[in-house]
Structures are given as C-alpha cells and as structure tokens.
Amino acid sequence: MIHGGDDIPFFDDDDDPARAARPEASGSGAKPGGLAARAMAARRQPEVPDYVAGLNPEQRDAVETTEGPLLVLAGAGTGKTRVLTTRIAHILASGRAYPSQILAVTFTNKAAREMKERIGMLVGGAVEGMPWLGTFHSIGVKFLRRHAEMAGLRSDFSILDTDDVIRLIKQLIQAEGLDDKRWPARQFASMIDGWKNKGLTPEMIAEGDARAFANGKGRQLYQAYQDRLKTLNACDFGDLLLHPIRIFRENPDILKEYHRRFRYILVDEYQDTNTAQYMWLRLLAQRPDGDGAPINICCVGDDDQSIYGWRGAEVDNILRFEKDFRGARVIRLERNYRSTAHILGAAGHLISHNDGRLGKTLFTEHSDPDEAKVQVHAAWDSEEEARAVGEEIEQAQRNGENLNDMAILVRASFQMREFEDRFVTLGLNYRVIGGPRFYERLEVRDALAYFRLTCQPADDLALERIINTPKRGLGDASVRKVHDYARARGIPMLAAARELSETDELKPKPRKALYDVVTQFQRWQELLETTPHTELAEQILEESGYTEMWQNDRSAEAPGRLENLKELIRSMEGFESMRGFLEHISLVTDTDQSEDMDAVSIMTLHSAKGLEFGTVFLPGWEEGLFPHQRALDESGRAGLEEERRLAYVGLTRAKRNCHIWFVANRRIHGLWQSTMPSRFLDELPEDHVEVGETDVSYGGYGQSRFDRSEPFSNTYATPGWKRAQSNRSDATRDNWGTRSGHAVERIGYGESGPKGQTIDGELVARSVETGSSRFSVGDRVFHLKFGNGNIASIEGNKLTIDFDKAGQKRVLDGFVKPVDSP
DNA sequence: TGTGTCGTGAGCGGT
C-alpha cells in the first residue's frame, strides 16, 4: 500500500474496486460537498447526464469508451480538451473510479491548470481530489519524493534548471582537465538531455556517442555528472522521469501498487511524448500478465501537430499506438469548430503532402459563402512585409476586430523585430509571447538561490551562486578553497564553509565574511519551521544585503529588479511553505501574460500551438526560412515533414482570416539575400487560396500598395505570383519543377552554397552563386534591390558594394549581376 | 571589480 503524505486528501487507501463502485457504503472520508460526493450524486441521475448532452457523436464515443486502450485522434479545433475533461468527469460521475485513481498527464503546466479548471466546472467545485493530474514532470517528482531513497536521494532533493546544469557540467569538464571551449558545457548538457529523452543511462549510451564528446570521455563525464547530482541531492528534469522508470523496473512491488491505484490513465498531446515518457507510460499502463484487467489508457493527440521532434518527441509513439496496445480503439475527431472551410481546406491539402500520417480530414458544418479564402501576399522585403501587415491590422481594427483576436506567427524569433519596430512607429499595441521569463531573471534566480540553500543546505550550486552576491569579499580563491575542502571531505559546501570559518586556513577578512554568511544561513534554517515563509523570504533578502545591493544600484534596470523581487515574494503567498513554493517554481517556467490591454500577439509558430485567433498573419514563407534550412539539413525528409506540420499548425490557428506573406529579399545575418517563395505555397490548393497583389516597390520608394485598384485576384495568374514564380525558376533553372516540392534549394540562404544533397536524395542544386572569384574590386554591378553600384571590397563570396542610391551594403555575390561599365 | 575588445555564432524552447 502506498501511503501518500497529506497530499492525498481522501480515498487514499481505497483501492478495492468493489468499494470504489459503491463509495456511499465505504465509509471513507468523502467530504460532504467534495468533488467525489458531487460526482456520485450526478451518477444517480438516470438519464443522459448534462455533460454528455452537448457532445457530437464522436466526442461522446470518446468519452464513453472508458474501458480498454483508446487513441483519440483529435484534429485542431475539434474539442480535444473538452473530450478529455468530460471523460474524466464521466469516469468520476459514473462511479468508475475515485479522483485519486485517475492518472492524467499533460506536457505543460498551463494545460494541467486548464484541465483542472474545466473538470471543476463540469463536476462543480475545486478538483482537490485529483492528486495525479499534472505534467509528466510534476507527477514524476511526486513518485520520486516518495521513493527517493531508491534513487540514492533524500526526499528533499532539489531540482536543477538548465542554467544550474550547465554550470555544473562546466565544472566537471574543467575538473577533467579538458578545454571547456573545445567542449562546451552547453553542448554536453544538450547531449545528456537527448540521452535522457531516450531513457538512456550512462552505461546504455551508444559507444559512438560516448566517444563523440570530450576526447572519448563522454560516458565517463555523463556518469560523473550523475554522481555529482547524487552528492548534491539533486535531479535534473530528465531524472524526474528516469529515476521513477528505474525504480519501477527494479521494484515490481512498488510498480504493482501503482497498477492497483491507477484505474484510468489519460495522456494529453500524445504526439509529443518522447521515448522516456513512453516507457514511463508503458510501465504504468501495462499490468502484469494474468491480471486480466483492461489497460484503461486513453491517449489524445494529433500526429499532424507533432512539432517537437527536435526536443526528443517521437511521432512514432502515436503512429504505433494500435500495435503497442493490443485491441486499441481509435476514434477520430474531425469535426472542426474553429475555422472556415477555406482555412481547413488549405490546411488539409497542405498536410496531405506528408507521408506517415494516421490520416484525418477536418471539416466544418458551418460554411458561409462570404468567407474569405486564405490570402497569399508577396512583399519586396521584410520591411515592406511588416508595413503591409501593420496596415492590414489597422484596417481590421477599423472594421471592428479586436487586436486581441489577431496574431502574427513567425517561424524564427528574429522575424519579430521588424514587426515590433513597425508597430512602435504606428503606435499599435502588441505583445510578444514567449520572451524572457520571469523565473530566469538574474535577480529572481539569485533570490531563489538564497531560498534553496536555506531549505536544502546541500545545494552547492545555489551556494556558489550567491556566496559573493552581494559582494562580501569572497572571490574566486576563497570559493575554491571552500569547494576543495568540501570535495575532500565529501560534505556540502555550506558545511565546509562552516568548518573553514572556524580554522585559520583563510585570511581574517574572508574568514569573517564566511563566518557571517554561514551563521546567517544557520539562523534562517532554524526560522524555517517557525516563521511564515513570505516573512522569512523578505527577511533573508533584507539581512543578506541582497535588497540593499539593488537599492544602491544606480543602473536603469535596478528599480525593475526590486519590483520583480517584490513580485516574487508576493507569488509565494499562495503556497504553504517555502519548500512547496520552490518545488512549484522549479517545475513552472511559464508566466501568463495579462490580457488587460487590447494588443496584437507576436509569437513563434511553436508557441502558438493550442491557441486560436480570428485573424492570423503568417509572414516569412520563404525557402530556407520556412521550411527552415537547418531542419532540412539535419533531419532531411523528416525535418521537412515537421516543418510542414508547423505550417499546418499555423494555418489552423485561424478562425476566419489567414494571411500568408513571403518576401523577395530578406536580410539574414546582416546580408541581403534573395529568397524564393516557400514550397508550402505551392502545396496550397487553388480553390481555397487567393493571391493578393502587393506592390513591390524598390526600397520603399514609389507607390504604396494603397494605390492598387484591385486588391485581390482569384487566380495564381496575378503579377505578384508570376513574379514570385519567375524568381523561383530563374533561381533554380531547370532543376525546379517537382510540383510536390521535393527539390531543395539552398539559394540565398546561408553561405555554404550548394552541397549537392537533398532530402530526397535527388540531386539538387546549384546555387545562383558561382564561386567567389567572379568579380573584382571596382566592377560595376546591378542588384535587384539596391540598383547599380561599384564593388568596394570582396571577402569570399561577400561583396561590399557602394550603390549609387542605396549607399554601401554587403551582399552575397549571387545576387548581383555584372553591368557593362559606362 | 569593472570595463573594453575580440571572437563567434545566429531555428523552434517545456519541464
């Protein structure tokens, strides 16, 4: 029997199905008015419960198919969350399980929060009784705190974030006597992350991988890292899944307890699961032979929206579901409640170019002849693109649309800047989603380090972070001494500092400083049990001189930092203890943006997943940017398909209007480069797309697009489209022409030039550029954007040109043509 | 301990 702590409010010991089926008789402590009680009350109503009544037949099927493995393929905007939450409500209300017998996992805290709220709304009341609804990681922590000793940890272990991990690895690399520039800690951190995503411990990694890093010391270094974590009584994110997996494997009795506990398992966004998460789920879902009980696992996801392969997600998990779970049912939700038929038609046709899909076709029952088609626009360069989008937005605003209901979804974050600049000029409100995060700010991390060390005296990383912040005269030399002393004796640095401050190994000044800081931490640790945690937090920042440090700081950021510290303390109020708070923030990195202001959202396509907007702008549909060249280079065909799914995600965010843009010239890494329209544009069906004619003016001179008489034409035969097409054919000559867009071009992107390799193995490519010696200084050349000019200098294939009108620019030599000298 | 200079690298980023 698993004895949870106080975190399981009720029914913790009630694992008997018979009792579960008639909880009224169980006499266990269902609180009157609690979730379970309400749910049970709902169960007694004979007719179709309200919560099922509003569902369409497929949704209802997904809700009511409670027994056995079930895959719900839920397309964009088909009511996925509704199905998940209603399903849980149904399981509860029909008395099939108690809240504590349902394991429901999501990827993000946001999704978990939303689910809790919505279940609460369905069954009426807070969902305190769902202790096992959370992210993979938060549930992993819960397992691990219970069985920490099985992983060689104490139950108060710390959870390190990426920054801590990199600092730690850097120390290890240096300790190995390796050059930390040749072997960057960041790179090794991401290698470890990759291994952990695949569920690989040091002894399991491939020989080649082990050799690839640190002069063949990869495995040794990974092992050293794990050992170090253990002495620090700490875990990284990967361990939160890996430790439980190992514990379950090595202790069948423990696993069995969880098998008995969890009657129903639900997984959200299954297409995003990585191998480790998959193993974790398999262990929990797969009861041992002979048990006979069905595996009640329900995974919800959409293979077409799998966009996190680069983070370790295995689309294959969802594609394989029916094989993995014998007798699995698959229910498709294809009835879309979000977008117009044109948007769905465009998105559906685009995604049909992918192989390896489970296959779904979204449709809507609400179609209106007035609905706008998806609009494709061309612009001369990114500046004009931003200007034109700004105008569209202002126009929509004049038509009564809310800025809150509009979004610009970019492929890469550098694209955002141009829009921001433009909107600042226009005085148009905007918000950037997914910028620097609250908990990653310097001052917040410093403050957290103080709190961490108070709660967990073995947290050396926290100590190293703040031992000399504010300045106490404890420089590198002193810290090194503490470090070495601690390592030599195998004790935490704080303890080492205490001992050192009592010897005369240090000079009087640092010794006194060390003594003072150690004594302070000792006091705070004692206060931990008696003082309210927000008060203590304030006291720590006050007494340590940390607040004062920023008060004395005259820099522009200082007031904001003090404000953030206040905000941090305020945010602690909702938690029971400092430990509870630390646990929360170590797992939560998202901060909700306020929606007080009416503003256009600017974000990446990745962060747009799950959101919807009335009008969506999708700029930058050019080869090299979208699909991104690196995705193609690194992952070939699979990379292209993931990019296409990303395009699909972008399109399906739109409810009513969707505007796609591509430009003829884009500045990348400071160099102007000609670009070709994205192959994805060719993959949009004509029936659902309109090509807008945009005036492509030279560098912003000449007419504006307001001068256009006919804004849109119904065909691909508009001048803008033709021009785009001819750009493409010029660039690729006879190599282009596969309508399905399988040829890869590297033209005008990156400096690598043609590599003669494609994602299909077809030969590609040639580049417009033909080597670096075609020109010489002084040559007269013509550039499409800047006009005529003379070459001032040449650096490889980069030319610095003094243009007659545009001034000096640096461009790639592929984009200029020689002109006969006058 | 802070500041200037050089070099490098530049896709998406949750837990």
Added chain:
DNA sequence: TCACGACACA
C-alpha cells in the same frame, strides 16, 4: 548585423 561570452587589462 548584432548580441553575447570570454578574456585582458587597469
């Protein structure tokens, strides 16, 4: 081009 980190130096 630009932004960040690492280093040298005062």
